[in-house]
Amino acid sequence: MAFYWLLCLFIYLFSHHISPTVQGEIEYVCVDIYKQPAFQHPSMKNHQIQMRPSVEFQAMLSMEPETSDMITSSKSEERCPKGQVPIHKPQSNYTNNFIHPETTITAANLHYAIIKTFDNSTERFGGAQAVFSIYKPRVLKNQFSKAWVWLNHREKDMISSIQFGWAVHTGLYRDDRPRLTTFSVGSKHQNGCYNALCPGGYVQVHKTIYPGMVYDKVSVVGKKQHDVHLLVGQDSKTKSWLLMTRKTLIGYWPSHMYSMEGASQIYFGGYTEGPTGAISPPMGAGTFPREVNRIDNLASFMKQLKSFQDKSLVDINCHSFEEYVDSPKCYDVWYREFELGSGEMLTFGGPGGVCGMV
Structure with a gap:
């Protein structure tokens, strides 16, 4: 009997010791920087990796304040050996039934609470940034809820879009924790x-x-x-679209794969999806933004909203954006425009539910 209990104790302690390692193994793999998935394409055969922004691009960021939390995760130490980079492993061979950025806004199972440039705008944008508050909406299987920025462009029949922010996405990830997430169409x-x-x-x-x-x-x-700064901008020298947090380069989309000469549309805000006909998930903090309107009790927000224009990073022009919500009974957005200490700002969110369309 004593041997039995010792064996049980050993199994418990051993399993407790290895479980974080097992969990860690499913999150990412370290791969040679030149053997990551991007390089498994013929067009990347002679591609030279851009390890830092150009001097010209860095100059545009030199005046930006360091006001938000740095990007954080469960571990802050370097994840991979020299010459290797971390690549997230999805929970399955995940595919996305993507609808082009110009048509998703009318899909029945997708819901938006955003501000967006006017449809007839002729402006071109070299990127955008935001400081996102980080929440954990309750998302069920095959649902997602995002705090999101879209950079969209259409050239004849070709759609290009780079999208970024945080997402709780149970189709892509193994759990319901908020994660840095990107999506691109090229x-x-x-x-x-x-x-x-x-x-x-x-x-x-x-x-x-x-x-x-x-x-x-x-x-x-x-x-x-808790918030995080994220930015995507086109480097004027290399033409690549850089993903950054403050002045730190995370990665990029090569210019020959995403060759749009400036985005013609920018959206900022919240975005959810669930199976057609099902209950839609909460967005942001799960609260309507106008229900939590005191400055020290903010619902889910995006602030310091800026865009790249004429080789400068500037506050977005409030007269160039309009609010859009497809299901007001489930979600809302409040474009608060300029607020001292926060710059151009919006709050968004909602409890979700049986949302339908307007």
């Missing part, structure tokens, strides 16, 4: 591609911060807010 990937999953797509360069990593500090309405 000449070689007209069905779209998440994170670093596609040949010829996104190139990962940072050894610690990567699409798919977890944000382990989550905001609570009325209490401490």
Whole structure:
């Protein structure tokens, strides 16, 4: 009997010791920087990796304040050895039934609470940034809820789109934690591609911060807010579209794969999806933004909304954007425009439910 209990204790202690390792193994793999998925495409054969922004691009960021939390995850140490980068492993061979950015806004199972440039706008944007508050909406199987920025462009019949922010996405990830997430549509990937999953797509360069990593500090309405700065901008020298947090380069989309000369549309806000006909998930903090309107009790927010125009990073023009909500009974957005200390700002969210269309 004593041997039995000792054996049980040994099994418990051993399994307790290895479980974090097993969990860690499913999150990402370290791969040679030149053997990551992006390089499994003929067009990338002679591609030279861009390890840092050009001097010209860095100059545009030099005046930006360091006001938000740095991007965080469950571990802050370098994840991979020298010469290797972390690549998130999806929970399955995930495919996305993507609808082009110009038509998703009318899909019955997709819901938006956003601000967007006017449809007849002729402006061109070289990128955008935002500081996102991080929440953990309750998302069920085959649902997602995102705090999101879209950079869209159409050239004749070709759609290009780079999208970024945080997402709780149970189709892509093994759990319901908020994670840094990107999505892109380009000449070689007209069905779209998440994170670093596609040949010829996104190139990962940072050894610690990567699409798919977890944000382990989550905001609570009325209490401490945890936020993160994310930016995507086109480097004027290399023409690549850089994903950054403040002045740190995370990775990029090569210019020959995403060759749009400026985005013609920008959206900022919240975005959810669930199976057609099912209950839609919460968005943001799960609260309507106008129900939590005190400055120290903010619902899910995006602030310091800026865009790249004329080789400068500037506050977005409030007269160039309009609010759009497809299901007001489930979600809402409040474009609060300029607020001292926060810049151009919006709050968004809602409880979800049986949403339908307007």
